[in-house]
Amino acid sequence: MSRAASNQNNATSYHHGNLREALLSAAVDSIREQGAENLSLRALARVVGVSQTAPYRHFADKNGLLVELARQTFDELSRVTSERIDPALNCADNLLRAGEAYLRYAIANPEKYRLIFGSSITQREQYPQLQTAARSAFNVLLQLMAEGAQRGEFLPTEPMLLANNCWSSIHGFALLTIDGVFARKEQPLGFDDMLRVHLQMTLRAIQHNPQHIQQNLPDAIPFSD
Amino acid sequence: MSRAASNQNNATSYHHGNLREALLSAAVDSIREQGAENLSLRALARVVGVSQTAPYRHFADKNGLLVELARQTFDELSRVTSERIDPALNCADNLLRAGEAYLRYAIANPEKYRLIFGSSITQREQYPQLQTAARSAFNVLLQLMAEGAQRGEFLPTEPMLLANNCWSSIHGFALLTIDGVFARKEQPLGFDDMLRVHLQMTLRAIQHNPQHIQQNLPDAIPFSD
DNA sequence: ATAGTATGTTTTCGGTGTAAACATGCCGCT
DNA sequence: AGCGGCATGTTTACACCGAAAACATACTAT
Numbered sequence: 001m002s003r004a005a006s007n008q009n010n011a012t013s014y015h016h017g018n019l020r021e022a023l024l025s026a027a028v029d030s031i032r033e034q035g036a037e038n039l040s041l042r043a044l045a046r047v048v049g050v051s052q053t054a055p056y057r058h059f060a061d062k063n064g065l066l067v068e069l070a071r072q073t074f075d076e077l078s079r080v081t082s083e084r085i086d087p088a089l090n091c092a093d094n095l096l097r098a099g100e101a102y103l104r105y106a107i108a109n110p111e112k113y114r115l116i117f118g119s120s121i122t123q124r125e126q127y128p129q130l131q132t133a134a135r136s137a138f139n140v141l142l143q144l145m146a147e148g149a150q151r152g153e154f155l156p157t158e159p160m161l162l163a164n165n166c167w168s169s170i171h172g173f174a175l176l177t178i179d180g181v182f183a184r185k186e187q188p189l190g191f192d193d194m195l196r197v198h199l200q201m202t203l204r205a206i207q208h209n210p211q212h213i214q215q216n217l218p219d220a221i222p223f224s225d
Numbered sequence: 226m227s228r229a230a231s232n233q234n235n236a237t238s239y240h241h242g243n244l245r246e247a248l249l250s251a252a253v254d255s256i257r258e259q260g261a262e263n264l265s266l267r268a269l270a271r272v273v274g275v276s277q278t279a280p281y282r283h284f285a286d287k288n289g290l291l292v293e294l295a296r297q298t299f300d301e302l303s304r305v306t307s308e309r310i311d312p313a314l315n316c317a318d319n320l321l322r323a324g325e326a327y328l329r330y331a332i333a334n335p336e337k338y339r340l341i342f343g344s345s346i347t348q349r350e351q352y353p354q355l356q357t358a359a360r361s362a363f364n365v366l367l368q369l370m371a372e373g374a375q376r377g378e379f380l381p382t383e384p385m386l387l388a389n390n391c392w393s394s395i396h397g398f399a400l401l402t403i404d405g406v407f408a409r410k411e412q413p414l415g416f417d418d419m420l421r422v423h424l425q426m427t428l429r430a431i432q433h434n435p436q437h438i439q440q441n442l443p444d445a446i447p448f449s450d
Numbered sequence: 451a452t453a454g455t456a457t458g459t460t461t462t463c464g465g466t467g468t469a470a471a472c473a474t475g476c477c478g479c480t
Numbered sequence: 481a482g483c484g485g486c487a488t489g490t491t492t493a494c495a496c497c498g499a500a501a502a503c504a505t506a507c508t509a510t
Contacts, residue, residue: 052460
C-alpha cells in the first residue's frame with residue numbers, strides 16, 4: 001500500500017512501482033493461456049509496458065520467476081487441503097475431503113499444477129524456499145496418514161508408505177485429467193462422480209479394516225449388476 | 226537395409242541416406258541428457274552433420290519429430306507390459322507384473338516417459354498415430370481390468386473405473402519418482418521394496434475379496450509392530 | 451540538498467524455429 | 481544410355497528469445 005500503490009499505473013513515471021507483482025500476475029495469465037514452456041520474459045515485459053530487460057531487476061533469470069510462481073502454488077495447495085481437514089472427523093473422511101480439494105485446485109489451475117511438478121523449472125535443489133513450500137504441502141498428507149495409522153483406520157505401517165501411495169494416486173489422477181488423457185466420451189460417469197470414485201478407491205488402498213471398505217464403497221462406486 | 230544401409234555414413238555423399246533415423250536416434254540421446262524442453266533441431270542437425278534445415282525434409286516441424294518419438298515410446302510401453310501378462314496366472318498377479326514392468330520402463334527412460342505425457346508435445350489431437358499408440362498401451366490395462374472384474378478378483382464395476390484408478394496410481398508413482406519428489410533419504414524402504422509396496426496397495430484399491438487382501442498384504446507391506 | 455542505490459533502458463551477443471529459394475543426385479522411364 | 485522429375489540437402493533470411501553490460505533515472509535516507 002505504501003509506495004507501490006501510490007505509484008502504480010502512473011504512465012509518465014520512470015519507475016513502474018509495482019513491477020515485480022505485475023510480472024508475476026502477467027506470468028500467471030501467460031502460463032494459463034500458453035503453458036509454462038512458452039513463457040517469454042520479453043513478452044511479459046511488453047505486456048507490462050516495460051523494457052525487455054527490466055524483469056532482470058526483480059528475478060535473476062526466467063527460472064527464478066517460475067520458481068516464485070511455483071512457491072506460491074505450493075502454498076495455495078497447502079492452504080486448500082489443510083482447510084478441509086477437520087479434527088472432529090475421522091481420517092478417512094478427511095482424506096476424501098482434502099483429496100477432493102487438492103484435485104479441484106489442480107484441475108482449476110492446470111498450468112500452475114504442471115509447473116510445480118513439470119520440468120519447466122530447472123535446478124530446483126538451488127531454491128530452498130521451493131523445497132520448503134513443497135515439503136509443507138506434503139506434510140499435510142503425511143500427518144493425516146500418521147494419525148490414521150495410529151487410530152487404526154489405515155494400515156499399521158509406515159505413514160510415509162501410506163502417503164506415497166495416496167499422493168501417487170491423486171497426483172496421477174490430476175495429471176491424467178489435466179492432460180486430457182482420460183477418454184472423456186468413453187467414461188461411464190460424469191467427472192464429479194469419477195473423481196469421487198477415484199478417491200474412494202484411493203482410500204481403499206490404505207484402509208485397514210475390511211468392514212470399512214464394505215461400508216464405504218456402495219455409496220460411491222457403482223456396481224455393474 | 227536396402228538403400229539406407231548401402232549409403233550410410235558416406236561422408237562425401239550429398240545425401241545422408243539415413244537422416245530420419247539418425248535424427249531420431251540423436252534426439253533420444255539429446256532428451257536423455259537435457260530433456261525434451263531443451264531439444265534443438267539445429268543442435269540435432271549439427272550432431273548428425275547436416276545443415277540446420279535438413280530435418281525439415283523429414284519432419285514438418287520440431288513437434289512432428291517429438292510426436293514420432295512419443296509414438297515409439299508408447300509402443301515400447303505396450304510391449305513391456307503385455308509381455309509380462311501370463312494368461313495362466315490370475316489377474317491380480319498379472320497386474321503386479323505388468324505394473325512393475327511399466328514402472329521399471331518409465332524409471333529407466335525418464336525423459337521419454339515425461340515426453341509422452343508432458344506438454345513438450347503440442348496439438349496431440351492432430352496426430353492420430355499418437356492417439357492410436359497411446360490407446361493401445363491403455364488397452365493392455367483395460368482388458369486386464371475387464372477380466373479381473375469378470376472373474377470376481379476385482380470390484381464388480383466398470384472396467385474403465387478400475388483402469389482409471391490403477392493407471393493414476395502407477396502413473397503418479399512413476400512421475401513422482403522420476404521427478405525426484407520422493408524424499409529418498411526419508412524413505413523407510415529401498416526403492417525396489419517401495420515399488421512393490423506401492424503396487425500391492427494399488428492392487429488393494431480394486432480387489433474385491435477382503436480375504437485376498439489379508440493374504441497378499443503381509444508378503445509385501447512391512448507392518449510397524 | 452545531495453549521495454547512494456534501487457530500478458528501468460539501450461545495446462548487443464549468440465541461440466532458436468522455420469519459411470523460401472536454390473542445389474544436388476538418385477530412380478524410373480524411354 | 482540418357483534424361484527428366486522428385487526426394488533430399490543447402491543457403492539465406494527473418495523474427496523471436498534469454499541474458500550480459502553499460503548507461504540513465506529518480507526515490508530515499510542522511
